[in-house]
Amino acid sequence: MAPMTDIKPGFRDPVLDSQATFRAVLDAMARPGRLRTLALLEDPPAPLAPATAAVCLALVDQDTPLWIAPDLRSQAAETFMKFHCGCPIVDDRAKAAFAIASAAKLPSLGGFAIGDDAYPETSTTVIVQTVGLAAGDGLTLSGPGIEDTHRLAVSGLRSGVWREWMENGVLFPCGIDLILVDGATLAALPRTTTVTEA
Amino acid sequence: MADVIDHPSRTAAAETRAATGYNFAYLDEQTKRMIRRAILKGVAVPGYQVPFGSREMPLPYGWGTGGIQVTAAVIGPDDTLKVIDQGADDTTNAVNIRSFFAKTAGVATTEKTVEASVIQTRHRIPETPLSEDQILVYQVPIPEPLRWLEPRETETRKMHALEEYGAMHVSLYEDIAKYGRITKSYNYPVKVNGRYVMSPSPIPKFDNPKMDRMPALQLFGAGREKRIYAVPPYTRVKSLDFEDHPFTIETWDQCCALCGAGDSYLDEVVTDDKGGKMYVCSDSDYCEQRREAGHVGDGGDPAYAARNQIPAGDAPAGDEPAGDEPAGDKQ
Numbered sequence A: 001m002a003p004m005t006d007i008k009p010g011f012r013d014p015v016l017d018s019q020a021t022f023r024a025v026l027d028a029m030a031r032p033g034r035l036r037t038l039a040l041l042e043d044p045p046a047p048l049a050p051a052t053a054a055v056c057l058a059l060v061d062q063d064t065p066l067w068i069a070p071d072l073r074s075q076a077a078e079t080f081m082k083f084h085c086g087c088p089i090v091d092d093r094a095k096a097a098f099a100i101a102s103a104a105k106l107p108s109l110g111g112f113a114i115g116d117d118a119y120p121e122t123s124t125t126v127i128v129q130t131v132g133l134a135a136g137d138g139l140t141l142s143g144p145g146i147e148d149t150h151r152l153a154v155s156g157l158r159s160g161v162w163r164e165w166m167e168n169g170v171l172f173p174c175g176i177d178l179i180l181v182d183g184a185t186l187a188a189l190p191r192t193t194t195v196t197e198a
Numbered sequence B: 001m002a003d004v005i006d007h008p009s010r011t012a013a014a015e016t017r018a019a020t021g022y023n024f025a026y027l028d029e030q031t032k033r034m035i036r037r038a039i040l041k042g043v044a045v046p047g048y049q050v051p052f053g054s055r056e057m058p059l060p061y062g063w064g065t066g067g068i069q070v071t072a073a074v075i076g077p078d079d080t081l082k083v084i085d086q087g088a089d090d091t092t093n094a095v096n097i098r099s100f101f102a103k104t105a106g107v108a109t110t111e112k113t114v115e116a117s118v119i120q121t122r123h124r125i126p127e128t129p130l131s132e133d134q135i136l137v138y139q140v141p142i143p144e145p146l147r148w149l150e151p152r153e154t155e156t157r158k159m160h161a162l163e164e165y166g167a168m169h170v171s172l173y174e175d176i177a178k179y180g181r182i183t184k185s186y187n188y189p190v191k192v193n194g195r196y197v198m199s200p201s202p203i204p205k206f207d208n209p210k211m212d213r214m215p216a217l218q219l220f221g222a223g224r225e226k227r228i229y230a231v232p233p234y235t236r237v238k239s240l241d242f243e244d245h246p247f248t249i250e251t252w253d254q255c256c257a258l259c260g261a262g263d264s265y266l267d268e269v270v271t272d273d274k275g276g277k278m279y280v281c282s283d284s285d286y287c288e289q290r291r292e293a294g295h296v297g298d299g300g301d302p303a304y305a306a307r308n309q310i311p312a313g314d315a316p317a318g319d320e321p322a323g324d325e326p327a328g329d330k331q
């Protein structure tokens, strides 16, 4: 294990910062495409974004295996997760409760855990680090949590993701859920969200 | 535009923790994480019951331990909590839960629906329409809507997985064949987003239409049965019915005796020992807001209202006579 001084700090107030982070994720998941910004973690372990690290601090623990994509799996990131979250880090993303990937190298969505019809909650929640999120433009989102439609622009994604997302939607009630991250900002797409490319 | 969450003022919360020695909102952090993960998956699969590891709470089952655990996992120092029981803020159950969170989380509490950011409820949905900025937490005694048809959990889970709801429809239709209508007046089953059949908890069916496309997030917690489920905002919630027997809600042919409301759920209140009674809003905050705004009822005496030229409420006259049956059992 790395010396203590090499481990990036977690939340200043673990109890209240976890609560605030959870509420932001809950709001994002309940209102797909809505952006929430969390100014709670200033110094995340590279190459993880502040919102990625915050979501993990709030939700990941010894009961939730975490998968980190190869391009993001730095020593600093791994040490941070082991120290603060105490989570097992797995090599097989089909066994992960949470996963972290970059938008450019997001692996095929079908390789994550999709849950099963009797227990659809056992699917992976995938945190995707984008290079930009903006509301009011780009993709058109509809589904539960959205009154009519929301617009969300996601930058940096590899091609083909939204076709795979459509296939993910067909699996309902199974399927993965996405948390999209841009720095300290996040948005979420539960499996019920229909995405139409403009 | 992103809503920026500032580091909130946490002095009150920190002082509460120091003074009482409680964990914030009572639960330990690992339990909260588990409940929070279950809530998120519940939101992602609307109407599906997510199992969770319910914790012992310092209140007996039946006091809303499921709802309390959901509230405890959700609530933060910036929230304002309202708790209602059968529509009222002042019952023992509601008062106890409110003071539990005031003590363990240091949160502000209110009896006004519009002031609350989190509303925990047993048996009612407030009459005042809820907004996007609110979360409604239901206390649920029996989360499984199919339980009265099938006692085995493995079987009901399979029925939900396969979307096998034929038996449910058959049993509702048997009701129609026998009584000419679906007699269920509380806990009337709904279908969420066209997929899962869900128990709305023992609210009167009068409240079912309020769940449909509600702007607020709806969360459900069952403590004894260890289930959490959710209805995201603006999600379709349809009460089960049949083309030839569409779903209807209760109506009354009188208005609230105190505030004259013709659009609210009324409770029968006995006024004397000679069988005198009047009907008043079950939602005490709604009734009070109306009275504060100058609305008045007929005091239970239509003749008095006529003499004093008090305008009647705008309720359409019901089709049925008032009768002696409890209001909740009416069509």
Ligand SMILES: [Zn+2]
Binding pocket: B256, B257, B258, B259, B260, B261, B280, B281, B286, B287, B288, B290
């Ligand atoms: Zn009234």
